[in-house]
Amino acid sequence: MPELPEVETVRRSAEQKIVGRRVTAASVRHPGILDGVSAAALEALFVGNTVTSIGRRGKYLIFRFETGEELLLHLRMTGQLIAFDDAFAGDRHCHLVVSFERGGFFYRDVRRFGRFCVAGTGGKTEEGFKKLGYEPMDREFTVCYVKEGLADRRCPVKARILDQCFIAGIGNIYADEILFRAGIHPLRRCDELTGRQIQRLKKACETVLLEAIEHRGTTFRDFRDGYGETGGHQEHLAVFHRAGEPCLLCGTAIEETKCAGRTTSFCPKCQKR
Numbered sequence: 010m011p012e013l014p015e016v017e018t019v020r021r022s023a024e025q026k027i028v029g030r031r032v033t034a035a036s037v038r039h040p041g042i043l044d045g046v047s048a049a050a051l052e053a054l055f056v057g058n059t060v061t062s063i064g065r066r067g068k069y070l071i072f073r074f075e076t077g078e079e080l081l082l083h084l085r086m087t088g089q090l091i092a093f094d095d096a097f098a099g100d101r102h103c104h105l106v107v108s109f110e111r112g113g114f115f116y117r118d119v120r121r122f123g124r125f126c127v128a129g130t131g132g133k134t135e136e137g138f139k140k141l142g143y144e145p146m147d148r149e150f151t152v153c154y155v156k157e158g159l160a161d162r163r164c165p166v167k168a169r170i171l172d173q174c175f176i177a178g179i180g181n182i183y184a185d186e187i188l189f190r191a192g193i194h195p196l197r198r199c200d201e202l203t204g205r206q207i208q209r210l211k212k213a214c215e216t217v218l219l220e221a222i223e224h225r226g227t228t229f230r231d232f233r234d235g236y237g238e239t240g241g242h243q244e245h246l247a248v249f250h251r252a253g254e255p256c257l258l259c260g261t262a263i264e265e266t267k268c269a270g271r272t273t274s275f276c277p278k279c280q281k282r
């Protein structure tokens with residue numbers, strides 16, 4: 010599933026191809042990708058309109074139109090937003106095509122869990138969007154904020170940092186990478202973390218995500234940027250998907266466990282319980 014670095018990579022690449030160009034045609038091929046808006050209404054929103062910017066909050070993309078409307082997109086598992094220059098023939102997984110005078114972009118989604126939602130129309134997508142916590146690059150994401158968010162909670166720290174209402178943008182890959190960087194065991198209880206560990210956790214959230222953005226996200230299978238290219242951060246992962254391989258710091262074999270229903274990788278020596 011695309012996490013903050015992948016969605017930011019899509020945002021940056023899509024922005025260059027989409028912003029400032031007038032839409033000449035739009036076609037929804039599968040209304041299952043829409044939440045709280047009809048295919049006709051979404052097509053009408055696009056045609057004749059121009060996207061003036063593409064923003065991002067957590068794992069959501071925000072298309073802002075010159076007419077003032079905002080369109081939210083959550084890519085979920087396999088959503089891809091890809092710009093094209095010439096004619097686009099399409100495939101059966103392509104559910105929305107938006108055209109400019111020359112070129113355009115399409116939304117492709119093999120599993121069709123991704124959702125488009127016009128802000129103000131009250132879909133479930135928007136409800137999740139409104140509840141988002143701060144993200145690690147926000148000025149408000151302070152040690153104090155993190156400390157308060159962990160206080161009195163008995164759940165494992167990994168489960169907590171996956172909660173989008175607390176920290177927006179972290180999913181399974183980066184939760185494992187962040188906890189390794191901070192030297193904290195994923196099953197460690199939130200209310201048992203020391204002040205120093207909380208400081209390291211706060212810092213690791215920011216640095217790990219920034220490094221992944223720099224490498225243009227992680228591709229295991231489905232993730233593509235706005236040009237259809239894979240990311241490069243899979244070459245830099247320290248623990249995720251590395252069970253049985255030696256820790257990059259100490260050489261101990263990386264172990265796997267379950268946390269919050271998710272496969273969780275950690276180094277038993279660098280991340281003591």
Ligand SMILES: [Zn+2]
Nearest residue numbers: 256259276279
């Ligand atoms: Zn280690």
